[in-house]
Amino acid sequence: MKYKALRELGYIMLGPVIGPFAISCAKKVIEDGVSTAFISREGFHLRRLVRHCLSGFGHQATAPLHHVAASRAFLFKLTLGKEQLLPLALSHPFEGSVADLLEGRFALSPSDMATIGPTPRVRVSLPRDAELVAGIINNITAPIHAEIEGKREIYREYIMTFLGSRKNLLCVDVGFAGTIQRLLSDIYNIKTQGYYMFFSGSDAIKADGFWSSDAKHGAGDALVDLSLVLEAVLTAPTGQLRDVRRDDSGKIDFLYGPLTRVQDEFHITYALVDGVKDFIDAAACLGDQNIDQIIDVRKNFLIQLRHNRSREAESLRCLLEVDDCISGNGLIRPFQFLPGLR
Template sequence: MANVTESRVHEARFTSFGTTFMGPLLSFFAQNLVKNVPEKAPLYFLAREGYWLQQAYKHYLCGADIQRESHYLLVSRAFLFKILLSDSRSYAYSLKSSFSGAFYDLIRTRFLLSDSQIKQIFGEEITQELVYLPEDRKKIIDTLNQHKDRIDDVITPSKQAYLSYLDTLGVIQQDTLHLVDLGYSGTIQSLLGILLDKDTHGHYLISSNPGEHVIDNHNATMQGYLKENVKIGDGYLPLDRSMFLESLLTAPFGQFRGIRLNTFDPTQFDFYYGRKVASQRYFHELEQVMIGTLDYCKHSAKHGITFETEELEMLLGSYLSKANIVPRGVTHIFDIDDDVTGNGTVNALQFFGLA
């Protein structure tokens, strides 16, 4: 009996944390989506963060008794880098971050190609050459262009399967694609616009690059609801320590890495994911946190509770700057993987000295 009581107290701690910390933030985000997105436009929630962002949105709609269409869309930067590897329009994004090491490691970690695929495209000798970004950017692009046909042979099955998957969600039919993510620079939005040759409108909690942009002859609008025109390192705490939010706003699976048409039923898809971090291994505990968050989103919509940006910034500032304010029993779920930039798995609380 004591163990049952202790377990319930533990769960209540998780739920309470979700209510007080994430509840107001996601309620604010959902409220702004309702106000700013055209009523008949479907919303597509992106990547791992989109999993809970969509749930919060749906609970807010339920509380407000509003009907709107939304979908959770599997996507990741690295996967888009991969299926656009032969498209020179994508290099402004995929070759932007710094790198030093073997060409093989660049292609394997940033573009998700397997060992056999890398050897099939580039052969043995070239893969061991050392490359540095941004210094060797032109050299790398030249190499990719020289092997374009082989790259296409390797990536086309995944690319075609992914386009079929997007078609099942109604993405292909949209004139302007309305996308939702936590933030910040709009890389996934830009890459989807390139892949689909479509206008896009990105809705973010924080947008580093807001406004209207032209990307390959298509309009890309980026809009931030909590803050705009801030970049990492500018001193805006919710962005500088965004890893804190990302570690909680995660789907139950690892990074989206691939898709194939099912061998036995070509109308179905097989999805492939990377390794799980702590918040995914202990997803049942993260769900307890989010129960409090989602209930609060529904409650705030039903009772017309709203928040100003200054109130949320003050709330976030407390959690993101003061040590030990996060309940001790929750700290182990704050892991996040950062493979695209080569940092591996990082615990957000430990990284910022908050635990």
């Protein structure tokens, strides 16, 4: 796929959705002055876009902007051995064996599974069997609780480098339920706030959604249904964070899962995001009222991405994947979950 065509695709179809969020986030960073954590894989490009906005505004952030290595699976792993934290990990839907749950949702390695030993041969359904599964997991993972505690401390050191003397952490990503933000708050007892493109709404955390603060998949909002597409486009060039350890020099080392196809061809996401930057630059020449009108008209272009028959759009639909191992689904293609296109 040619760079110019991909960049144009990013400008026309992604810019009107991602660009306004990046602009709004940059303004929030300036106003709030808190440390900002662009979390998970999509935080990689979102941080680039917000820094681009700040440069266009002629501002510098008054607090650091960090791309933070994080994943739900890894943070769920850190809840093992902490009975009060486990219910959140078991509240998400899952169908399969206990072994599959531990390897997928809790990112346990083959070495971890060997230490645990045989797991009950029972098929479980979450959240229905959450209480039963909690008892099983607390019991069979006991042999690795001390090791997990060590990983919690390594990751605490990593997170505290972002906080420093500041008391609050702004978490930014495409979002939905704010699970990573909540886990960071609960595991490390730190004050957080979230700013997401889409937020499903929860009293458990303090967060806002730019496009929606009561987002629900399948409720008729096409942008919400396309949130997985945005996650796939904005992904970092790494797989899912699976583990942390210290290397021989004492430095923190991050271990990642396999790459998706679009991560393996990462130049594609760079070209698309360069197109979003072009949209941001064009928006900077307009007043707030005019940009609002452009957003209202042109955000529908992203919705048309699923129907666009250009060679670049067709190739992009085939390449985009996201990792849904925590639900037992492995790698999924976001467009398979949209009505009208399979």
